[in-house]
Amino acid sequence: MATILHIDSSARPGRSDTTAHGSHSRRLSARFISEWQQHRPDDTIIYRDVGTHPPTPVTGDWIHAAFTKPDQREGWMHDVLRESDMLVDELLQADIIVAGVPMYNFGMPAQMKAWIENIVRVGRTFGFDRARDGVPYWPMVTDNKTAIVLSARGDFGYNPGERVAHLNHVEGGVFTPLEYIGITDHRSTAVEYDEFGDDRTRHSIATAEAEVDRLVQSLLPRFAA
Known part of the structure; x- marks a missing residue:
């Protein structure tokens, strides 16, 4: 059995394949889950919509509270960290994290950044000890997890080596903190040309959907009986 943590972070509540002006990133993440469930219907899906419930x-x-040792925390500290604890628990349960993360002003939505800030937790997802030889930090998420970012961009040319790749802080913004806590297997694809609304947009959507299908196929063998 596998567990997938499905995250959506778009402020748009609908999907572009079902709703006028809907979200392409929600469309891609939903496609991943649908394709996965066709092959593994009994796997566990944890859904977290940070776009509408940040x-x-x-x-x-x-x-x-986070930097106070657990056995020294006061009651209010446990209350402050309760939501973070829940989000960390979901992350730790997951074998695959698939996140719809659109580009907003060259980076991820603030809602997704809030999720990251809550799951990068000292003592839970990374360790810290000033007395440690060398670097005082170390990752604590040591099992084999895969993180997938499915994005959408109004313009084009944001992929590595392309026209405006240096302006793209979405994938790096998500993958860098995840790598810091120990999640190093990263995959991604994106819809581009959203603001153009022409054949280039439609072709980009089709290309991204095909890549989502390939991502599913590439990961399925890991969980084969």
């Missing part, structure tokens, strides 16, 4: 942003109290 996690609480990190506060000073959150930082104080």
Whole structure:
């Protein structure tokens, strides 16, 4: 059995294949889940829509609580960290994290950033010890997880080596903190040309959907009996 954590972060509530002006990233992430379930209908899917229900942003109290040793935390500290604990638990259960993450102003949506801030947790997903030889930080997520970012962009040319690749901070913004906590297997694809609304948009959608299908096929053998 596999567990997939399915995250959507678009502010648009609908999918572009079912709703006018709907989200391409939601469309791609839903396609991944649908394709996966055709092959493995009994696997567990955990769904988290941070686009419409964003996690609480990190506060000073959150930082104080997180960096206090668990056995020394006061009651209010446990309350402050309760949502973060739930999000971390979901992450740790998952074998695959598939996230719909559209590009907003060259980076991820603030809702997705809030999720990342809540799951990069000292003592839970990364360790920290000033007395440790060398680097005082180390990843604590040591099982074999795969992270997939399915994105959408209004313009084009954001892939590595292309026209405006240096302006794309979406995939790196997600994968860098995940790698920091120990999730190093990263996959991605994206719809481009959204603002053009012509054949280039339609072709990009079809190309991204085909890549989603290939991603599913590439991961299925890992969970074969």
